[in-house]
Amino acid sequence: MIAAASAAAAQAADPSSDPNAVLALANMPVLWICALGVFLVIAVQSVIYMMAARKAAPAAGLSQQELKTTFRTGAIAAIGPSLAVVLVAVALLALFGTPATLVRIGLIGSVQYETAAASIAAGTVGAELGGPSYDQQAFAIMFFAMSLGGAMWMLSTLILTPLLKKGEHRMAKVNPALMTVVPAAVLLGAFLSLGFAEVPKSSVHVITLAASALVMGVCLLLARLPGMRWLREWGLGIAILLGLAAAYLAQSAGLAPAA
Structure with missing residues (x-):
């Protein structure tokens, strides 16, 4: 009750701290x-890339059927991660607010970075998310x-991509096999880093990671x-769904640490 009274007093002193006032600012038409x-812009870019892929497919030795399979695989593989983003x-x-969430979380940024940046930025004015x-100024x-x-x-990507491309050409001249091994190793290392970063958090995370990896391995063998x-x-979609199911069962079994 004391906390509620303090919140009410703060809102009375500063109407901009009212959650409705913050959301009114967060959902402005602009x-x-x-x-x-x-x-x-993203929709137009996607169409341009798909058209470019169709034109470049013959030169890369890809048939139209293989190209369709590739597009379909990418679309299906995006369902699982997209559902996770939607839930967050x-x-x-x-x-x-809806516009900021759509742009920052749904399209460009990562949840971990955005929430950390928002918390630090709000803390500079003594606000808590x-x-x-948490008023309009903090928002x-x-x-x-x-x-x-x-x-x-985006700016670093724009600057570093040409530099990395030059390095790629030099590596290809020294040893063409490196350009087959290095991209695969980078992707494997990135996914392993993301996966093992969840391991110390709780046994539920370990079970989820193990279940997802096992299901994905079985799917690749059966394929x-x-x-x-x-x-x-x-x-990938099956592994994500069954991984979520394993996480739910582990959580229901009481394996998660107490809050």
Whole structure:
């Protein structure tokens, strides 16, 4: 009751700290226009890339059927990660508003980075995300910090990509086999890093990781059998769903640490 009274007093002293006032700012029409503009740009880019892939397919030795299979595989593989992003985004709507959540979480940034950046930015003005001191000023600073961080990501990609491309050409001249091994090793290392980073958190994380890896391995083995090649496309989605099921069962069994 004391906390509720303090929150009410803070809102009375500063109407901008009212959650409704923050959400009114977070859902301004101009932010909706910017968010829809980002969606439009990404849709146009996707169409351009798909058209370019179709034109380049013959030179790469890909048939139209193989190209369709590749597109379908990518679309199916994106379902599982997209569902995870949606679940997190729904939880953040009350803090960031719909436009900011769509742009920062749904399209560009990562949940871990965005929430950390938002918390640090809000802390610079003595505010806490979702707390009584979380007002319009804190939201504006938080949103600017997240957007600035995302812009630096894109700027660094724009600058570093040509430099990395030059390095790729030099490596290919020295040893062409390296360009077959290095990309695969980088992807494997990235996924292992992301996966093993979850291991120390709890036994539920370990069970989820092990179950997902086991299911994916079984799917890849079965995909070698005649008539089972479709598992190459659906394997990732199946592994994610069964991994989530394993996490739910482990959580229900009381293996998660006490909050």
